[in-house]
Structures are given as C-alpha cells and as structure tokens.
Amino acid sequence: MSKLTRAIDASDHVRGPATARVTLVEYGDFQCPYCKQAFPIVEKVLADFGNELRFAFRNFPLTEIHPLAEQAAEAAEAAGAQGRFWEMHHLLYQHQPRFAVEELLAYGTELGLDTGRMARELAERRYLESIQRQALEGVRSGVNGTPTFFINGRRHDAAWDYDDLASAIEQAGETSGQHAGRIGR
Amino acid sequence: MITSHTHEATPTPIGTAAPAFRLPSTPDQWVELEEFRGKPVILAFYPADWSPVCGDQMALYNQVLPLFRQHDAQLVGISVDGAWCHDAFAAARGLHFPLLADFEPKGEVARRYGVYRAADGTAERALFVLDDEGVVRWNYVSPVGVNPGADGILTALESLTARRTV
Numbered sequence: 001m002s003k004l005t006r007a008i009d010a011s012d013h014v015r016g017p018a019t020a021r022v023t024l025v026e027y028g029d030f031q032c033p034y035c036k037q038a039f040p041i042v043e044k045v046l047a048d049f050g051n052e053l054r055f056a057f058r059n060f061p062l063t064e065i066h067p068l069a070e071q072a073a074e075a076a077e078a079a080g081a082q083g084r085f086w087e088m089h090h091l092l093y094q095h096q097p098r099f100a101v102e103e104l105l106a107y108g109t110e111l112g113l114d115t116g117r118m119a120r121e122l123a124e125r126r127y128l129e130s131i132q133r134q135a136l137e138g139v140r141s142g143v144n145g146t147p148t149f150f151i152n153g154r155r156h157d158a159a160w161d162y163d164d165l166a167s168a169i170e171q172a173g174e175t176s177g178q179h180a181g182r183i184g185r
Numbered sequence: 186m187i188t189s190h191t192h193e194a195t196p197t198p199i200g201t202a203a204p205a206f207r208l209p210s211t212p213d214q215w216v217e218l219e220e221f222r223g224k225p226v227i228l229a230f231y232p233a234d235w236s237p238v239c240g241d242q243m244a245l246y247n248q249v250l251p252l253f254r255q256h257d258a259q260l261v262g263i264s265v266d267g268a269w270c271h272d273a274f275a276a277a278r279g280l281h282f283p284l285l286a287d288f289e290p291k292g293e294v295a296r297r298y299g300v301y302r303a304a305d306g307t308a309e310r311a312l313f314v315l316d317d318e319g320v321v322r323w324n325y326v327s328p329v330g331v332n333p334g335a336d337g338i339l340t341a342l343e344s345l346t347a348r349r350t351v
Binding site for chain 2: 035140142144
C-alpha cells in the first residue's frame with residue numbers, strides 16, 4: 001500500500017485547520033480532464049466536512065500528454081506567491097485548457113494580481129523546480145496518474161466520486177486519533 | 186469494474202533467471218530479452234492498451250522514464266494486444282519505450298512469468314525488475330484494477346545501483 005512520503009508542511013497550499021482529523025492530499029494536473037471532474041467533488045467534501053477536513057493540492061503535471069500543464073502549474077504557484085493560489089486553482093479548472101501565457105496573465109488580472117511580477121516569474125520559470133520536486137515526491141509516494149488522492153497519508157485506490165471519497169474520509173476519521181466516534185458531513 | 190482474483194499469481198521468484206522471450210515490438214520488429222543483458226530491465230505486464238489516459242500506467246511510466254534512465258534501466262511494456270494495436274496506442278500516447286505483443290501464442294510469455302489471468306485472457310498487472318545479468322531482483326503483482334505506480338520500481342532500481350557500486 002503506497003504512502004505519502006512527505007506530510008503537509010509550510011511549503012504546501014493548504015485549506016482547513018491543522019486540527020482536522022482527516023487530511024486529504026491531491027496530486028493533480030490542471031490540464032487533466034479527470035482532475036477537472038474531481039474539482040467540484042473535492043469542493044463539496046470540503047464544504048460538507050468543514051473543520052474535520054484539511055486539504056492540500058500538489059502539482060503532478062503529466063507533461064507528456066498535457067503540454068500546457070506545467071505552465072498552468074507555474075501560474076498557480078505565481079498566484080500563490082501573491083496569496084491567491086486557490087483562486088487561481090479554481091480559475092484554471094474553470095478555463096481548462098486555455099493556458100497560453102496571455103490567458104494565464106488574464107486570469108491574474110481577473111484576480112487583481114501584480115501581473116508584471118507574474119509575467120516575469122513565468123518567463124524566469126521561477127517555480128518550475130518546486131513543481132518538479134512536488135511531482136518527483138509524488139512518484140515516490142506512489143502517485144499513479146491524475147488525480148491521485150491520499151487520505152491520512154494512504155493512497156486512495158477506490159473511486160473518487162462523491163460517495164466513495166466521502167465514505168473513505170469518514171472511515172479515516174473513525175480510525176484516526178484519540179477521539180472515538182464518527183465525524184460528520 | 187474490477188474483477189477479483191480467481192487464482193493466486195505465482196510470479197517468477199526473486200533470485201531466479203528471468204525466462205527468455207522473443208516478441209514483436211512492431212508489426213515487423215522483434216525484441217529479445219537477451220538484447221538487454223548488461224543493463225537493468227523493467228518488465229511491466231498489463232492487461233490491455235487504451236485505459237483512460239490520465240490514470241494509465243504506461244502514460245505514467247512514459248512521464249517518469251527519465252528517472253528509470255538515471256539507472257540505465259530499459260523499460261518494456263507487455264500485454265496480449267497485437268503489434269498493430271500497440272503501434273496505434275504508442276503513437277496516440279507518444280510512448281518512448283517498446284510495447285511487446287504477447288499475442289501468439291496468446292499470453293505465452295505472461296504464463297512463463299506466472300502472471301497470466303486465464304479467466305480474463307489477459308496478463309496480470311505485474312512488474313519485474315531484472316538485474317544486468319537477467320536475474321529477477323524484484324517483482325510485484327498489483328490488483329488488476331490498481332495502477333501500481335512507479336515507487337516500487339524506483340526503490341528496486343536504487344538497490345540494484347547501490348549493489349553495483351559497492
């Protein structure tokens with residue numbers, strides 16, 4: 001059973017409190033149609049589990065089949081550097097696969113980012129190394145395609161439609177920590 | 186949906202010589218295991234071409250091929266699909282490694298490696314890492330519906346590399 005090799009740390013983009021009983025990590029690719037399908041499902045589990053669930057997104061661009069995925073990931077990281085990672089994450093899935101540099105900068109404008117800085121960072125490929133490191137760690141953790149989810153550090157091999165993902169999260173909540181009892185949706 | 190195991194796979198054990206084979210890689214080219222002697226070899230048996238792209242095992246291996254090459258390892262995919270099917274699949278996915286057609290007699294090489302699913306008529310999702318002398322150093326049979334990823338292969342290649350440099 002494959003396990004996450006790096007727990008969530010300060011380098012991650014995280015939603016939800018550190019005290020949450022369940023941690024969901026997604027390795028995703030902004031150009032992947034399945035990740036786009038998963039996007040509203042993840043949003044729904046986040047809404048439904050509230051403070052019981054913490055979520056981190058890590059980049060796993062499958063550049064061999066998605067030539068614009070890396071560029072999109074760089075735009076997300078550039079937005080993250082200006083405190084707007086999640087807003088860009090959402091916009092990228094909504095606009096998939098329109099990821100030409102001008103389009104990415106337009107999303108930056110829409111979010112009120114300093115697009116001069118963003119353009120410079122994209123041209124310098126400022127975040128490429130970090131993205132590649134995330135992907136490499138993903139491989140070592142057993143990421144086997146996109147999206148790959150880890151629930152409390154274990155790879156989730158079952159389906160990720162809402163019901164399967166939510167019940168896997170519930171199960172992980174029941175077996176985690178000192179607190180017995182169910183966690184609520 | 187995922188079919189369950191009707192039998193236990195008995196993959197060629199660690200420490201034994203990998204069974205020789207010669208299979209078509211394209212409609213007019215053949216590959217022999219013997220050709221790879223001198224470098225580590227990754228044999229990736231899988232049930233069928235054309236599974237959904239982003240979760241596809243061969244697409245993942247294509248992506249991480251540079252990591253395998255750091256160990257000078259040669260990767261080959263093997264399924265019971267015919268050479269023309271492999272050709273179309275490899276072209277569609279832009280694969281940079283050979284896919285071998287275990288097509289006639291069907292599944293013969295998978296059987297020799299103990300990873301044929303007679304009930305389904307396909308290979309298991311099974312991995313073998315061979316050392317530079319063709320000895321099996323690691324094997325893994327995944328549940329057929331679960332893409333095993335690349336972490337096990339990389340760990341096996343690292344221990345081979347460590348052994349060679351001692």
